[in-house]
Amino acid sequence: MAIKKINIWYISSFLISLIVAIPIATVFTSFFDATSNYSSIIKDTFLYNYIYDSAFLLMGVLFLTFIIGVGCAYLVSFYKFPGVNFFKWTLILSFAVPAYIYAYSLTAFFENYGTAYSILKNIFGEGDYNAIIPKFDGMFGAIISISFSLFGYVYVLTRASFHYQSQNLIELGKNLGFSKKKSFFKIILPSARPAIVAGLSLVAMETLSDFGSVSFFGVSTLTTGIYNAWISFDDLTLANRLSFYLLIFILGIFILENLSRKKAKYHSPSKGGFKSKSLITLNNFQSILAFSFCLIIFFVSFLFPVLQMLYWTIIFPKHFFDLNIIELFLNTLQLVFLSCCVLISLAFISNYGNRVSKSKLLELLTTFSVSGYAIPGIILAVAFITFISWFDNNIVMFFEINTIKSIFIGSILGLVIVYFIRFYSLACNGIKSGYLKINYSIDESSYLLGYSKFKTFTNIHIPYLKNSILLIGVLIAIEIIKELPITLIMRPFNFETFATTAYIFASQDLLEAAAAPSLFLIIIASIFILVTSRYILKD
């Protein structure tokens, strides 16, 4: 029997997981509460529209991200062509561009008398170019924006899977007389399937939880429905009920992703049987094609929004100078710093608690709590407010003490708590995967040398996992810099970040004013990505 007992680590770990699980449980329990009249109106009118638009958006984004992500991963993993090493890491820069900023760029460029019009006018003189410039708005615009901002998930995971495919597998195809095309469809693609499905599942979850770009393009998805139910009709219960539908949708995808990951274990090549791939050198024409494909994707996904925002920042300098960049930077940094500290330290404690107590109950609770990642930020924010209101009305009032609403709602504390719930899975799973590399006998050696559990934690585990901690910290930072709905709902009055400033200007149709904060957001996120690119691309 393992050393099992309820100790301080167990209790801490239990409490941390419980806090994360509360808003998720709130969504489920609210399902049985009474709703306003708006509920029946929604049911008869918009509900099917929400579901239809969500499903259509999801299909479109999954299709595009599959083509772009797998296509790029295939080219950089199997072929040698000019710039291949450059594209390997530049293609992940698309992570720095949130879908809502991509949406602003797309509109700014293609709208009537927009940037495209100006370019054509400068080259060819006056003319009716608006008629021939394609328009990217509504559902189409949303699909393009979300796809180019999220294809990185499919690219990174598929590339890692392709990288680990043994040369033996490729040679097997050749021996069987397969053409390159047949090898790709019959051998390479199926063996990378778990990674592709995992990448697409992440894309699906992010798509369904997207708020910024769909609301900008006026697409009515379940997420915008939740926001409207809460903001426009003040019906928290209906918002939670819609959240419940979305949660079911997302949990289905989550289960799919889990199943796929379990399968992925069986696809890991054994150490002995692995033979590194020799890259195929392409002929001149093929090289140009491969180079062009990667360049177009890099340009469209990253350079295009950056250049568009830079262009507007330059030609509308007034908005740039009106912006309090130092304040926005410090606000963003403050949130990043606080959230990273809270998330990493609590995720560490929780993981260590799980490790030393080896309790099935704790493991189950932790698994449930990490599903917060699958839940859109907007739902978590609403659920958190619901819970605080319930707690305030029932528990706090019962003891006749001052209301706690102002402590948790519209405060930095509340904002960091909801970030914590939203990104707990990222931190927890990141540290967990680091812990999986530490054999239990390492802990036992430490105990036998006289180190207590606490000393083992501080002297052995933390130094061992310092690289994982750095990577997780940066990933959390990137997510928080880009995060919009939670910040929008939970932030204190007059507290702005680059993301909220860009959104507020864009929602007032002042896209040119949204350019500078968007540009700064992309630059900061890009710096974080570049710092960790070698870890992100680590195979």
Add this chain to the structure above:
Amino acid sequence: MSKNFLEINNVTFAASNKNKVNNVSLNIENQGEIICLLGPSGIGKTTILRTIAGLEKIHSGKILLKNKIISSKDTHVEPENRNISLSFQDNCLFPHYNVVKNIEFGLERNKNKKNFLNMNEIIKFLHLEHVVEKFPHQISSGEAQRASLARSLLSNPDLLLLDEPLSNVDQSFKEEIQVKLKQILTDLKITTIIVTHDSYEAFYLGSKCE
């Protein structure tokens, strides 16, 4: 009251069908004795060591060290509080520290005591001079096993448990290390239980074989 240095009375432990021991009894009367447990794989030799070290709780029976109960159905002294050192069969060096830092960890328990074992001498006697700056993944399994042994010796335990301590060590060093190991253990009166497959090693090192 028993006067044995270590006393194991009818200990039963079972974690799974694979890891179990039934009604094991063993006494070490005097400090400094070296006991060898010899036997085929799968009979629970390692499991016995783990229960003595406190890494497993026992279901029945009791274990006493220096007349103090350290394991019984109701009592369980945590491994870090037993002053028992176990050198694992598969080396358990900390992968993120170099060899010398790993060996230094052995000093933790006896920080404030006067050390009668010199770290440099142990490193020299176990032929580790050329690997002290290297990391565990950069050395052979035999070298790792010797480094793990060095760390255990340096911790100056009341009871030293060695699980196949020299199984991966090169034959050319093995005999020399066996001789010196026996000398150190005897000189310093470190009570030791050694688990081994090697009957020659068992009869040479042990003052008693079970």
